[in-house]
Amino acid sequence: MPSPTSARDPLSSITLDAATLTVIHQHNADIARQPASLTKLMTAYAAYACIGEYGHSWDETVTVADDDVHAVADDETRMGLVPGETVTLGRLLEGLMIVSGNDAALAMARHLGGSQPAFLERMNRHARQLGLRSTWFASVSGITTPRHASSARDMAMLAACLLNDHPQILAITAQRAFEHGSFSRNNQNALLGDDGVDGLKTGYTRAAGFCLAATACRAVPGRAQPVRLITVALGSESREARDARVRELLADGFAALAGTAMDA
Template structure:
């Protein structure tokens, strides 16, 4: 018989101070699925900021990266041999979770997936993500590929703090490339103040979401941004309901109110 799935992990942080508002099994190591792509995005932004890359840079799509993506994996519709910009790849990776985009980005920025994984893990150490080890560029189920709700929330917070322009991408409701078109799978984008960040799912990881919202709070001069991460939910609806509940409770707590959490 298959082993039972670990309990759901969740955490809510104040994005400005990284103060923890809520946590449950937040340090439990588990697969992060496509939330992995938040690290790819962070690494790409860092390289562009350093001048080592540019979003307008043309990238030729290698056939092996397209063919490495299984039929049941998400993709942005890349075609072997076509040329796309680095910025376009980032959009396809973040909005529709294109695994093909992740593989092409990794090869272009560091020469190979193996080299990019080394870079991702070095960044994880630098950011203090002590429960995280990346063994997959795209987030597919891979032995030793693990993180935690706390680490993913801290990574999301650093991405927002260092490269807030990412929200212009993660807030996009849909993405199209060639004949491919797909909606953003983050259903919370219709909610008040929600503008990101990343959904994820594999059979091993369950349903995952790193969400962020910015809302005005009584007693605060400026709107407040929160980050909520849920890993390992049993289905998409339960995952979204948990995130909505934790965000509502977090904003209420900052306003001095209380919201009962089931």
């Protein structure tokens, strides 16, 4: 089980081709550290697996339990669930990925796994199957929890698997805002709207720092088809620094691909 570092350790980052998994850039990519709400990439991946394996449907309704709401601290992100209300699994997925609702993560895990511990076991089983060697999930939402850890490389690989297996999630992660009842909040991914950026997941805790898994699909000179890149940055000191670094890494990644194509 990896031991996570703190946000004070050097920034971790990686850029890879989502289709081929070819690494274009990496920096401290294998440092195990708290991944904050990038955890929800696996929450979503495991939810899709449950839908496929056990006959669940995204139109299936979930009755929100008291603990789904009251176990979420006041300083955590939420989608505005109310105990006793009914909501579809698809709506929970939107709240999970657009506004990083921890209440959505708890309700989804309880409904699909039977309990949070059972759903966590599934998340860790998927991590082993995907070869995420620096990853151990101790939280379904990404809150700071002892032994909860991943790395930039593992998060990028997980993002690629999620996009390749379930590309329809991009229709959710590209949304700029979310409303549920009286609750409304903007997507915190400030890169949405940049050239080809349509996801994927932001994260922040004091222990993890500012984190982002971003993805963009752009035309590349010399390539017959557009190319999708994924860049992950963990442990930035501010939202602005994180966003600037990821923008730079995506631009450098596409420029490197263009240069390679011209040399071929």
